[in-house]
Amino acid sequence: xxxxxxxxxxxxxxxxxxxxxxxxxxxxxxxxxxxxxxxxxxxxxxxxxxxxxxxxxxxxxxxxxxxxxxxxxxxxxxxxxxxxxxxxxxxxxxxxxxxxxxxxxxxxxxxxxxxxxxxxxxxxxxxxxxxxxxxxxxxxxxxxxxxxxxxxxxxxxxxxxxxxxxxxxxxxxxxxxxxxxxxxxxxxxxxxxxxxxxxxxxxxxxxxxxxxxxxxxxxxxxxxxxxxxxxxxxxxxxxxxxxxxxxxxxxxxxxxxxxxxxxx
Numbered sequence: 001x002x003x004x005x006x007x008x009x010x011x012x013x014x015x016x017x018x019x020x021x022x023x024x025x026x027x028x029x030x031x032x033x034x035x036x037x038x039x040x041x042x043x044x045x046x047x048x049x050x051x052x053x054x055x056x057x058x059x060x061x062x063x064x065x066x067x068x069x070x071x072x073x074x075x076x077x078x079x080x081x082x083x084x085x086x087x088x089x090x091x092x093x094x095x096x097x098x099x100x101x102x103x104x105x106x107x108x109x110x111x112x113x114x115x116x117x118x119x120x121x122x123x124x125x126x127x128x129x130x131x132x133x134x135x136x137x138x139x140x141x142x143x144x145x146x147x148x149x150x151x152x153x154x155x156x157x158x159x160x161x162x163x164x165x166x167x168x169x170x171x172x173x174x175x176x177x178x179x180x181x182x183x184x185x186x187x188x189x190x191x192x193x194x195x196x197x198x199x200x201x202x203x204x205x206x207x208x209x210x211x212x213x214x215x216x217x218x219x220x221x222x223x224x225x226x227x228x229x230x231x232x233x234x235x236x237x238x239x240x241x242x243x244x245x246x247x248x249x250x251x252x253x254x255x256x257x258x259x260x261x262x263x264x
Contacts, residue, residue, distance in 0.1 A: 006031075007041050016045045152176060156236055158258035160186075167255045171236045178230040184214070185223045187255060190240065196255075197245050198227060201235040203259075208237070213245040235259045 006012075014020050015028045032039045153172050160167040168186035173179075182198060190196055198211040211227050239246075240253040 001035075003035060003037050007038070012038070012041055013045055016042060150174065154260060156258045156260050158236060158238065158256035161254050161257050164255040169238060169256045169258075171258065173229065173233070173260070178228060180211070180227050180229045180236070182214075182225045182227055183223065184217065184225065184238070187217070187223075187238065189218045190214075193243055194240050195243050195245065197239050197241045197249070199237045199239065199249050200229055200231040200233040201237060202232065203234045208249050210245060210247075213241065233260060 011020070011024075011028070015025065020028070028038075032042060153174055156171040156173060158169040158171060159165075166186075167188070170183045172181040172183070174181075184196065187196060195213040195215055196217050197213045199208045200211055201208050209231050211229055211231075214225055217223070217225075235258060237249060237257040238255050239249040239251075240255060241250060
């Protein structure tokens, strides 16, 4: 479709003036929705007419001369009817203005609806993710409860030591699968540059074996950690060590210690 040729045909002026049939009006209305340039042309035509009618009344002195000049310049202006009353003359313009306003409202409503649908879709995706995370957390919680309630589980309380008497932790040791579940809620966040390190101990002679560091302690909300332990542990301890861990425990930084009940 040649947009410029369509504009120059003068049909948009007739559309604005309300001089077309219902079928033609519908066709142009649909084109306005498809072609922003046509819509802008309609708006400009209406603006020009409004300025003209605001400045010149059909009964005002000099109206005929102004009308003659406009016709002489071959300007695309819909013929005005000076013999009719103002209300009748401007009914077509008012209707076209309302139509354009309605079209703008419809376009804006469609844009708002699309934005609302996009927002709702994002919110639904977020909600689905939250639900899935909750289900995962619930499954993990149920699994943990089943583990610590097992009749063969060994529970080892770890009490605070020395200057850290207020600290505490608890180990749940499942010897069947060589796993311990460490509940470290009673430990403070590790200072910058430090990490918590967990130790398996044998007592005679005292021999510590590192079970690793808890690098994500500060960011973990539950403070429950699963740690592999294939050792014949007689005790467990937790020390505060430099990042990366230590080969042996720093005894001055021994926060908690607990002896396995069955140990001699």
